[in-house]
Each structure stands twice: as structure tokens, then as C-alpha cells.
Amino acid sequence: MATALNRKDFVSDQEVRWCPGCGDYAILAQVQKTMPEFGIEPHKVVFISGIGCSSRFPYYMNTYGFHTIHGRAPAIATGLKVTRPDLDVWVVTGDGDGLSIGGNHLIHVLRRNVDLKILLFNNKIYGLTKGQYSPTSEVGKVTKSTPAGSVDFPFNPITVALGTHATFVARAIDVEQKHLGEMLKRAHQHRGASFLEILQNCNIFNDGAFNDVSDKGIKAEHQLVLEHGKPLIFGKNRDKGIRMNGMRPEVVVLGTNGASEKDLVVHDESNLSLAFMLGNFEPPMPTPVGVFYAVSRPTYDAAMNQQLEESQAKQGAGSLAKLMLKGDTWSVS
Amino acid sequence: MAVPPEAAAQTAGSQGQAGSAGAEKPHLKRDRVVIRFAGDSGDGMQLTGMQFTAESALAGNDIATLPDFPAEIRAPAGTLAGVSGFQLNFSSNEIFTAGDEPNVLVAMNPAALMANLEDIPPNAVVIVDREAFTDANLKRAGYNSNPLTDHSLDKFQVIQVDVTKLTTLATHGMGLNNRAVFRCRNMFVLGMLSWLYQRPTQSTIQYLETRFKKTPDVLEANLRTFKAGFNYGETTEMFASSYEVPAAKIKPGLYRNITGNTATALGFVAAAVKAGRPLFLGSYPITPASDVLHELSGLKNFPIYTFQAEDEIAGVSSAIGAAFGGAIGITTTSGPGMNLKEEAIGLAVKVELPLVVTDIQRAGPSTGMPTKPEQADLLMAMYGRHGESPIPIIAACTPADCFECAYEAVRIAIKYMTPVILMTDGQLANGAEPWLLPDIEQLPPIKVEFRTDPNGFLPYSRDDETLARPWAIPGTPGLEHRLGGITGENLTGNISYSPANHELMIRIRARKVAGIAQEIPPTQVFGDPDGGDLVVLGWGSTFGPIREAVKQVREKGRKVSHIHLRYLNPLPKDLAERLRKFKQVMVAEMNMGQLLKMIRADYLIDAFGFNKIQGRPFKVSELVTRIQRALEG
Ligand SMILES: Cc1ncc(C[n+]2csc(CCOP(=O)(O)OP(=O)(O)O)c2C)c(N)n1
Ligand code: SF4
Numbered sequence: 001m002a003t004a005l006n007r008k009d010f011v012s013d014q015e016v017r018w019c020p021g022c023g024d025y026a027i028l029a030q031v032q033k034t035m036p037e038f039g040i041e042p043h044k045v046v047f048i049s050g051i052g053c054s055s056r057f058p059y060y061m062n063t064y065g066f067h068t069i070h071g072r073a074p075a076i077a078t079g080l081k082v083t084r085p086d087l088d089v090w091v092v093t094g095d096g097d098g099l100s101i102g103g104n105h106l107i108h109v110l111r112r113n114v115d116l117k118i119l120l121f122n123n124k125i126y127g128l129t130k131g132q133y134s135p136t137s138e139v140g141k142v143t144k145s146t147p148a149g150s151v152d153f154p155f156n157p158i159t160v161a162l163g164t165h166a167t168f169v170a171r172a173i174d175v176e177q178k179h180l181g182e183m184l185k186r187a188h189q190h191r192g193a194s195f196l197e198i199l200q201n202c203n204i205f206n207d208g209a210f211n212d213v214s215d216k217g218i219k220a221e222h223q224l225v226l227e228h229g230k231p232l233i234f235g236k237n238r239d240k241g242i243r244m245n246g247m248r249p250e251v252v253v254l255g256t257n258g259a260s261e262k263d264l265v266v267h268d269e270s271n272l273s274l275a276f277m278l279g280n281f282e283p284p285m286p287t288p289v290g291v292f293y294a295v296s297r298p299t300y301d302a303a304m305n306q307q308l309e310e311s312q313a314k315q316g317a318g319s320l321a322k323l324m325l326k327g328d329t330w331s332v333s
Numbered sequence: 334m335a336v337p338p339e340a341a342a343q344t345a346g347s348q349g350q351a352g353s354a355g356a357e358k359p360h361l362k363r364d365r366v367v368i369r370f371a372g373d374s375g376d377g378m379q380l381t382g383m384q385f386t387a388e389s390a391l392a393g394n395d396i397a398t399l400p401d402f403p404a405e406i407r408a409p410a411g412t413l414a415g416v417s418g419f420q421l422n423f424s425s426n427e428i429f430t431a432g433d434e435p436n437v438l439v440a441m442n443p444a445a446l447m448a449n450l451e452d453i454p455p456n457a458v459v460i461v462d463r464e465a466f467t468d469a470n471l472k473r474a475g476y477n478s479n480p481l482t483d484h485s486l487d488k489f490q491v492i493q494v495d496v497t498k499l500t501t502l503a504t505h506g507m508g509l510n511n512r513a514v515f516r517c518r519n520m521f522v523l524g525m526l527s528w529l530y531q532r533p534t535q536s537t538i539q540y541l542e543t544r545f546k547k548t549p550d551v552l553e554a555n556l557r558t559f560k561a562g563f564n565y566g567e568t569t570e571m572f573a574s575s576y577e578v579p580a581a582k583i584k585p586g587l588y589r590n591i592t593g594n595t596a597t598a599l600g601f602v603a604a605a606v607k608a609g610r611p612l613f614l615g616s617y618p619i620t621p622a623s624d625v626l627h628e629l630s631g632l633k634n635f636p637i638y639t640f641q642a643e644d645e646i647a648g649v650s651s652a653i654g655a656a657f658g659g660a661i662g663i664t665t666t667s668g669p670g671m672n673l674k675e676e677a678i679g680l681a682v683k684v685e686l687p688l689v690v691t692d693i694q695r696a697g698p699s700t701g702m703p704t705k706p707e708q709a710d711l712l713m714a715m716y717g718r719h720g721e722s723p724i725p726i727i728a729a730c731t732p733a734d735c736f737e738c739a740y741e742a743v744r745i746a747i748k749y750m751t752p753v754i755l756m757t758d759g760q761l762a763n764g765a766e767p768w769l770l771p772d773i774e775q776l777p778p779i780k781v782e783f784r785t786d787p788n789g790f791l792p793y794s795r796d797d798e799t800l801a802r803p804w805a806i807p808g809t810p811g812l813e814h815r816l817g818g819i820t821g822e823n824l825t826g827n828i829s830y831s832p833a834n835h836e837l838m839i840r841i842r843a844r845k846v847a848g849i850a851q852e853i854p855p856t857q858v859f860g861d862p863d864g865g866d867l868v869v870l871g872w873g874s875t876f877g878p879i880r881e882a883v884k885q886v887r888e889k890g891r892k893v894s895h896i897h898l899r900y901l902n903p904l905p906k907d908l909a910e911r912l913r914k915f916k917q918v919m920v921a922e923m924n925m926g927q928l929l930k931m932i933r934a935d936y937l938i939d940a941f942g943f944n945k946i947q948g949r950p951f952k953v954s955e956l957v958t959r960i961q962r963a964l965e966g
């Protein structure tokens with residue numbers, strides 16, 4: 001049995017080169033802090049990324065790592081995980097990487113439920129290419145490539161993931177370290193594709209994009225922490241909640257207009273419709289963080305390996321000699 | 334005059350036994366025959382052709398086939414666009430092509446006749462189903478008058494057979510509907526030709542028995558029709574004699590009939606077995622490559638993983654991921670998919686992981702003619718990536734050769750830790766030939782050595798001889814490292830923007846690939862190794878027609894030779910020297926001159942091209958004419 005692991009075991013000797021103040025640092029720190037708790041040795045762990053600031057991540061982890069090409073990390077990770085189910089495989093991607101150029105691969109890896117832990121750093125901007133709008137940027141966003149404001153309607157990473165029937169969909173915030181750690185653990189525990197959106201501040205090109213949910217002074221009023229089996233309550237004084245008004249959710253202040261805790265919606269991680277509803281929350285509704293949806297379904301990699309094992313059990317190990325003789329053969333003497 | 338087929342069917346026993354009526358007909362000897370079966374897509378011509386091929390292989394002939402599919406899956410019946418063809422050349426001698434022009438055309442309807450007329454020489458035998466020449470069918474094919482009666486076919490030996498009626502009679506009393514009867518027509522034709530060329534029929538009977546095991550009715554109908562066709566040949570006065578194409582003198586051993594795509598798949602399996610590693614194929618369906626995916630998908634117990642990806646990019650990417658983990662990563666595609674893979678292949682070049690990318694070429698650009706062959710992806714394979722990214726390229730020359738080339742591609746990829754491009758084309762993919770089963774023990778070894786020792790481990794240290802870096806797979810304690818597309822420092826692979834280091838890394842990788850030339854066998858010259866008047870240089874599927882053409886010209890006493898390239902990158906070390914011994918170098922390719930450009934650029938040899946870009950293989954006669962013209966200056 002290996003000796004207990006600590007943070008340092010996961011820190012590589014490479015100098016970290018994000019802009020000072022970038023939210024990526026906080027995420028890296030939390031991942032390095034949480035990894036030892038999984039009890040998996042660094043050589044069994046692989047980080048695979050695409051291209052973008054966020055995708056530099058693997059260089060900083062003292063695990064196996066592969067910084068690949070723009071958007072394709074989910075596909076590369078699929079080939080690895082399917083053939084090496086013994087490895088703990090993580091994918092790190094950005095909103096541009098994962099939802100623009102790699103949107104296709106992301107949805108397919110989620111629908112297939114490959115056992116990968118996917119961390120999508122969403123800063124609603126292209127960082128590495130210096131500040132163009134991304135597929136999560138809001139309509140009207142003024143950037144270098146949209147001086148008159150973007151007319152491009154954004155993707156919502158959570159509902160995109162839910163739309164694929166991903167089996168684990170969650171959201172965390174770079175600066176909410178404790179919660180982020182919990183979400184990393186939940187994502188890791190889950191068997192199947194775990195999709196964790198992490199709101200990440202790009203202080204250079206999109207500073208403060210998530211101020212309302214991350215700023216100390218106001219965040220409690222804008223953040224709705226999802227907990228399975230618990231009513232949807234938020235607010236600094238935990239005095240606000242989500243109630244259904246017919247088919248529509250609404251914010252109520254507890255104790256006013258007859259609203260009480262028992263009127264509130266209780267979160268259920270296995271309810272896809274509820275997850276969609278919460279996924280669609282945007283201001284003035286509070287921004288949910290936590291696990292939107294978590295269900296169990298066979299994983300692609302396990303199913304594929306099972307087919308291989310079954311066919312070996314049934315037909316025996318493949319014989320090349322026999323295979324070559326398939327079909328009509330004839331002898332010439 | 335037709336005999337009642339029921340009667341014929343009853344006497345149809347083993348082949349070779351004469352039919353009931355009359356004396357045995359004479360057998361005339363032929364040393365080679367080229368038959369083309371042509372019909373509507375639904376007429377089962379591919380199956381007829383394949384079965385006739387199997388029979389001919391069993392008869393010991395050398396064979397070569399050329400299937401020709403329509404691009405539309407379901408073109409309207411009876412139209413030119415829907416004509417499906419299958420050409421077979423069988424011979425008592427060694428042959429290299431499916432033949433320039435058929436001696437025998439079987440045309441199941443007017444469209445099939447119309448579509449093939451220009452390919453058949455005067456005096457060829459044309460066998461038609463008379464009943465299919467109805468006014469409606471003639472019109473659909475674009476005929477203004479019936480060619481069977483307007484003398485336009487007078488230069489051929491036309492044999493009109495009432496195939497439909499005879500098929501109906503053969504299945505009489507079985508209670509089959511018209512449609513089911515119609516579907517057996519091809520078996521009548523196959524039976525008739527099996528008699529005409531004295532083919533052994535047991536393989537077809539066996540085939541039908543297996544195929545229709547679960548539907549005894551259909552089996553019975555097919556068997557009856559097939560035998561009726563055979564006996565029709567024997568008894569009718571339609572054919573005065575049958576022909577005998579004696580067995581060829583071919584290398585002794587155990588043979589099977591194989592298509593290029595099956596051979597490619599088997600080559601990969603053999604390599605994986607020899608390497609003792611699982612195989613992972615990441616692929617996206619595309620004509621004419623899909624059969625390799627189909628073939629490997631059924632071999633899970635080897636173990637083989639097949640991943641039908643969401644697109645080509647995911648196909649190649651997943652294979653790279655599998656290779657990172659220590660599996661044999663391969664991907665298969667054709668032209669349009671090849672483009673999509675290029676960025677990922679560049680990554681594999683940079684991180685130096687083994688990978689085999691198979692491009693089963695078809696006619697382009699864009700969708701082009703997806704079911705027709707071309708060799709126009711060579712420059713894409715050579716130069717189709719950004720940055721300096723040399724990759725070894727191997728091209729197969731015959732269907733059976735796909736086995737060896739696939740095997741060799743994996744061997745090189747692993748030995749040198751590099752992606753390798755394997756090129757075949759639509760003609761090789763679907764064409765078939767007898768394959769002398771190789772001795773598995775004799776295949777060159779494929780050694781896989783994963784790095785395990787953490788002492789002094791550097792991800793980009795290199796083997797002195799091959800310059801390969803170590804294959805260090807995740808899960809190995811102490812070897813944790815990061816690969817990536819960003820230029821890395823020599824040895825460590827750590828991100829580096831040092832200008833000199835960038836150039837160094839590029840030069841090292843180029844040297845590594847160039848170094849493979851050390852183990853490429855010396856160039857074989859067919860003809861005069863010490864030089865002569867002209868050498869034809871070719872690669873890929875043009876091997877057959879070029880070899881045949883050069884042989885024919887040599888038989889007339891001319892100093893013409895043939896050099897065929899299997900390795901296109903790096904080129905064989907002695908190639909330039911060999912070519913320079915000839916007064917003229919002609920590069921024959923099914924493109925605008927892609928190898929020609931490489932030869933001229935690399936060697937400053939004043940070669941000239943002979944190019945055909947019609948989605949059709951070279952005809953031997955075209956090559957002969959061009960060679961002779963060049964010789965005459
Ligand atoms: C094929 C390709 N196209 C474009 C680029 C340029 N590129 C690099 S990163 C990037 C966007 C990254 O955005 P995001 O994923 O949001 O990452 P961030 O840098 O914000 O973390 C682009 C367009 C590339 N490297 N490769
Ligand atoms: S550009 Fe933005 S995302 Fe990239 S490192 Fe700088 S702050 Fe971070």
C-alpha cells in the first residue's frame with residue numbers, strides 16, 4: 001500500500017504561466033489539493049486537454065498529460081479510456097475549445113457516457129487568442145472581433161450537457177474553493193462522463209464576468225447552491241427560495257406573502273426536467289451551482305470492454321491462423 | 334432451342350457429367366478469358382462475379398477482378414446510372430490486371446449493354462437476356478431501336494437467351510412470386526457460364542447452401558436455377574463448345590481469394606497479434622474504406638477495439654489516444670476524410686506516437702467519384718500538413734499486397750515511433766485476387782518495448798539507431814510526463830520557444846523518417862537493371878497494368894523496364910541512381926503527375942508523365958502505345 005499522497009505529489013516542476021490573477025490558478029490549486037484524497041497515484045492519472053489558456057493545465061500536473069489539438073481532447077481521451085480502463089482520465093477544456101471547435105466531440109462523449117471527468121473552464125471569452133467572443137458570450141458583447149457587439153446567441157454549457165443526457169452535470173466557481181473541491185470529488189466519484197462547468201475569471205479579457213456570483217458582497221443573493229433532497233433556498237440570510245407558480249419557477253421571500261419553506265422546490269438530482277429548468281436560470285433568477293443532474297447508466301468504455309471479454313469467452317482468443325483461412329481456400333501443389 | 338429446364342435440373346448432378354441430350358461437346362483451350370458481368374444494381378452482378386471468381390480460383394487459374402459500382406445506391410432501375418459491373422480475368426498464366434477489354438460481356442438489360450458497348454472489342458461474345466429488351470427498357474437506356482434486331486451488334490457474337498423465362502421454368506411449381514423468380518436470374522447466368530468455361534460448381538453450391546440456410550425455398554430456387562443454367566449450356570445448341578482455361582502454374586501453397594480491404598484488415602490483425610498488443614481502430618464510414626471497419630468490428634476477441642467515431646477527426650484522435658495508452662492505434666478513411674485528419678496527424682508527428690493512417694483513395698476533389706479509383710492524394714500525404722511534418726508513406730500494389738503493406742505500416746510506426754500513412758485505392762479495396770497465405774512465423778517481428786525504468790527517463794531521448802523516442806505509457810510509475818503539440822525542448826519535451834531548439838527538433842524528426850530508407854530493400858527493376866531505353870516508374874494499383882504493358886513491349890524486344898515503388902517516403906536510397914541508368918523515365922499515375930513532381934524535384938531527373946484521371950485504371954494497351962511512342966522519340 002502506497003504511503004498517503006499529498007498535494008505536492010501532483011505538482012509538476014513546470015512554471016505556471018497564466019496571467020497573474022487568472023482564475024485558472026485557483027482551479028489548479030484546488031485540483032492539486034483534492035487529487036490526493038482520491039487515493040490514486042499520479043502515474044495512474046492522465047490529464048488531456050485541447051488548446052486555450054485553460055488547456056495548458058496538464059503541464060502543471062505531475063501526472064501523465066497530453067496537451068492535444070483544439071477541441072479534440074474528448075476524442076483523444078475516449079481512445080485512451082476505452083483501451084485503458086485502468087486509468088483515471090480527466091479532460092480539461094475551455095468554452096471555446098469545448099463548445100466551439102470541439103462542440104461535436106463534447107456532445108458525443110457525453111451521450112456515450114465515456115468514463116471521463118470533464119472540466120470545462122468557462123470564462124465566456126477566448127483568452128489565448130486574446131479576447132474574441134466565445135460561444136458562451138452574451139449577445140451584444142463587445143470584443144475585438146465584435147466591435148459593434150456580438151449578435152451571436154450563446155450556448156449554455158449546462159443545458160447543452162443535459163441535452164445529451166449526460167449522466168453527471170454540475171457547476172462550480174473558481175473562487176469558491178471549498179465547493180469546487182466538493183464538486184471535483186463528486187465528479188470523480190461518478191462512473192461515466194462527468195461534466196463540470198467551472199466559472200472562471202479571465203481578468204485580462206473578460207474581467208468580472210461572474211461578479212454577481214463570485215463577489216463577496218453580493219454573491220449570496222445571486223447564487224443558488226443545489227443540494228440533493230434539500231429545498232432550493234438562497235440569500236445571505238437564507239430567506240429566499242424557488243417556488244413553482246404553475247409551470248413557472250419564481251423567487252419568493254420566505255415569510256412574506258405566505259411563502260414558507262415547505263412551498264419550495266426540493267432538489268432532486270435524478271430529475272432531468274428539474275435539471276433543465278435550473279440549467280436555464282439566468283438573472284434575475286439566481287445562478288445555480290452544484291450538481292444539476294446525476295444518474296447512473298452503463299459507461300461506453302465498460303460496455304465495449306465487456307463485449308470484448310464476452311467474445312473472448314465465447315470464441316476463445318482470436319486465432320490469426322484460423323482467421324486467415326476464412327472463406328474458400330485451395331491448395332496448389 | 335431450349336430444353337425444358339425441369340428435365341435439365343433433374344439430371345444436374347456433379348459437374349463434368351454430360352447432360353442428357355446428345356454427345357459431349359468439345360472443349361476448346363484458352364489461356365485467358367476476360368468476362369464482364371453487367372446488369373442493374375439489383376441484378377446481383379457483384380455476387381455473380383464474385384462466385385465466378387471463386388470457381389475460377391478453385392479451378393487453379395490466376396485471377397484479377399475489377400468491380401465497378403454505381404455511385405447511387407438506388408439509381409432508377411434500367412437506367413445507365415444504375416448499371417453495376419464486375420470484370421474478371423482468369424488465366425493459365427500469371428496475370429496482372431483484370432484485363433483491358435472483355436472477351437465476353439453479359440448484359441442483363443439494354444442499359445447494361447449500352448453502358449459497356451464501347452469497351453468491348455469486335456468479335457467479343459455478348460450474352461443478353463432477350464426478354465429484358467422490352468420497349469420500356471430500351472427507352473430507359475436511351476435506345477431508339479432494338480439493337481438485337483437492328484444489326485448494330487453484327488460485329489459481335491451475340492447470344493440471346495431467354496433468361497427470365499428459363500428461370501421461371503426452372504422454379505416452376507415452387508409457388509414463387511415473380512419477384513422471387515426474377516432474383517434468381519443471375520444464378521441461371523452463372524450456371525450457364527460455369528458450363529461454358531468448365532468451372533467447378535461445388536463452391537457456388539456450398540455458398541448458396543450457407544447463404545440461404547434459413548430459407549429453404551430460396552435455396553431450392555437458386556440451386557435449381559443455377560443447375561438449370563449449367564445444363565442449358567450443355568444441352569442447348571446455343572453453344573457449340575465449351576472452353577477450358579487450364580490451371581495456371583502458380584507458386585505452390587495454400588491460397589484464398591481476397592479483396593484489398595480484407596487484406597488490409599488482416600494485415601492489421603496480424604501486426605497486432607505479432608506485437609502482442611490490442612488493436613484500436615477509430616474510424617468514420619466512407620466509401621471505399623468502410624469495409625475495413627466492418628471487417629475488424631467482427632474480431633473483438635483478438636482483442637480489437639473498433640470505434641465508429643462522430644467524424645474523421647474523432648476517428649484519428651481516438652486512435653492517437655489509444656496509442657498514447659499503448660494500443661496499436663489505426664484509422665481508416667478516404668480522400669475527404671483524410672483532409673480532416675491532417676491536423677491530428679501533425680500532432681502525432683510532434684508527439685512521436687505510433688499511428689497508422691490508411692487512405693483508401695478515390696476520385697476527387699470533394700466528393701468526386703466516390704466509387705472510382707484515383708491516386709491523387711499522394712501530395713496530400715507527403716505535404717498535407719502544416720509545419721515540417723514528414724511521415725513515412727507506404728502504398729499497396731495489389732489486393733493481396735494490402736496485407737503486407739498494412740503489416741509493414743504498423744511495424745514501421747512502432748519501430749520508429751511515428752505516424753505512417755498507408756495508401757491503397759478503391760480498385761485495390763474491392764478488387765480480388767488469389768492470395769498465397771503467408772507463413773505467420775515468417776512475418777518480420779514487431780517488437781514492442783514500453784519504457785519502464787524511471788532512471789534517467791526523458792520523454793524525448795532517442796534510440797541511437799532508429800532515433801525513436803521511448804514509448805512510455807500512462808500507468809507506469811515514475812515516468813509521469815506531458816506530451817503536447819507545442820514545440821518542446823530536446824530530450825525533456827518541456828515547452829521551449831528557443832529558435833535553435835525548434836529547428837533542431839524539426840531536423841531530428843526529419844532525420845528519423847529519412848533514416849527508414851536504411852531498411853528499405855534495394856529497388857527491384859523488372860527488365861534491365863543496368864539500364865535501357867526507358868523505365869516506367871509507378872506506385873500503387875497501377876502496378877498490374879504497367880507490369881503487363883512493360884512485359885508486352887519487352888516481348889517485342891524493346892529495352893523497357895518497370896520500377897514499382899512501395900515506399901514513397903522515404904524513397905529507396907538507390908532509386909535516383911537506378912533511374913539515371915535509363916535514357917527516359919516515364920512516371921505513370923492516375924493523377925496529374927504527383928510522383929512525377931517529387932522525382933523531378935528531388936532528383937532533378939527529367940522524367941515525363943503519363944497520366945489518366947478518369948476514375949478508371951490504365952489499360953495495358955494505352956500504356957503500350959505511350960511507351961512505344963516514347964521509344965520512337
Ligand atoms: C485549429 C485551431 N484553430 C484555432 C486555434 C486558435 N485558438 C487557440 S485557443 C482558441 C480559443 C480558446 O478559447 P477557450 O477555449 O475559451 O480557452 P481560454 O483561452 O479562454 O482558456 C483559439 C481560437 C487553434 N489553436 N487551432
Ligand atoms: S488571458 Fe485570461 S484566461 Fe488566459 S491566462 Fe490570461 S487571464 Fe487567464
